[in-house]
Amino acid sequence: MSGFDFDLFVIGGGSGGVRAARVAAQEPNVKVGLAEEDRYGGTCVIRGCVPKKLMVFASEYSDAVEDAAAYGWDLQHGPFDWSRFKTRLHAELDRLEGVYRNLLAGSGVTTFDARARLVDAHTVQLSTGQTLRAKHILVATGGRPVRPDIANADLGIVSDDIFHLAALPKSILIIGGGYIACEFACILNGLGVKVTQYYRGDQILRGFDNEARALIAKEMRAKGIDLQLGTNIDQMTGQRGAIDVVSTCGGQAQFEQVLFATGRVPNSDDLGLGDLGVSLAKGGAIQVDEYSQTGVPSIFAIGDVTDRVNLTPVAIREAMAFVETVFKGNRVPVDHDLIPSAVFTQPEMGTVGLSEEAAREKGPIEVYATTFKPMQTAFAGRTDQVLMKLVVCANTRRVLGCHIVAPNAGEMIQLAGIAVKMGATKEDFDRTVAVHPTMSEEIVTMKTPVRSA
DSSP: TTTTTTEEEEOBBHHHHHHHHHHHHTSSSSOEEOOOSTTBHHHHHHSSSHHHHHHHHHHHHHHHHHHHHHHHHOOOOOOOOOHHHHHHHHHHHHHHHHHHHHHHHHTTTTOOOOOOEEEETTTTTTTSSOEEEHHHHHHOEOOOOOOOOTTTTGSSEEEETTOOSSSSSSEEEOOOOSSSHHHHHHHHHHHTTTEEEEEEESSSSSSSSSHHHHHHHHHHHHHOOEEEESSSEEEEEETTTEEEEEEESOEEEEESEEOOOOEEESSSSSSSSHHTTTOBOTTBOOOOTTBBSSEEEEEEEEGGOOOOOOOOOHHHHHHHHHHHHSSSSSSOOOOSSSSEEEOSSEEEEEEEOOHHHHHHHSSSSEEEEEEEEOOOHTTOOOOOOOEEEEEEETTTTEEEEEEETTTHHHHHHHHHHHHHHHHHHHHHHHHHHOOOOOOOHHHOOOOOOSSEE
């Protein structure tokens, strides 16, 4: 390691950066450093997946208490205590950050609580003034939410701010139709907040299967969310706690809070990348090849800062492929094909593979789908509906896509994703004995296509 302080220096202490650092450090004679300017754990652990999922759990208890009465339980339905929940939430996030720090320390990674900036292809300068040289540099700085370019946008908040609210608002307007907007609409509605959601498009969750997203929109409205499609924010005035909003449709209303869930951008600015010849796409994403390598051979990038597939498990997979390629001599391209994912709306959506619309463009297909009321909530008198759907290639019989809208769909799609990734056919699904009585048994009992294309 002549002339270098480290074999690898990682910029960013999120899930991807930490995984790459600690796995690389376990290789013989590999010295690793990592700099993080904020909190270890990154978006997922500190201000994304983990706190959001805990809020999902909290928001579901309201319906659970009501359903319990139908099952013979006499439970008290009191108000939600945000302060009590938030105290426990942040204690858990502190614990998880400690886990990340301990994992790095236990792997022998040298950490720096500082911002890092690239000086040249092998040199980083820390905000402390310290300069360090590394044979390889990995940028894993993630992304951040952005506000739209409208007057008084600072009156609103973004997703990062939700977890730090002093109190829950009585009313909120959520701007956006992506998974973050829809998840928080469901969460806050479940916690007792009056939720209005504007989305400029004709249906929420663009890019997902049309039938699945239509059912989610229907169920969100049924639960009391005022979802307004073809609508955006035009003006906002007033002050925090009393924000006056005019929509593009001419509607006027006042909200205690406005949440912008209108997109995220890569954290690639002010890293010195452009000066070194590292190419950035429009929007700031670092451009990399299939091995996560930039145009500068010693500089790599993974995770949301590359804007490929912005999911935590994907960043971790990219980290592992990077270590295999650079430190184990085993060139492993990143596999972004057939990635299962979940949207934690209420009901949840789990999906893997092609939507019906995308599959149609590739050739003849058959669609197997069923919508029904699940036993648990139907018994309690609720009208909730769920969807089980398979998109099948008419020629090869391979299952091209699986889409589930149901409670715990995320748990189901993880297992269905294995079959789809392996190339299972519809007949493979048919040969599998159903587990009864479950919602997911419908995935293996649908015998007749509902339509072909």
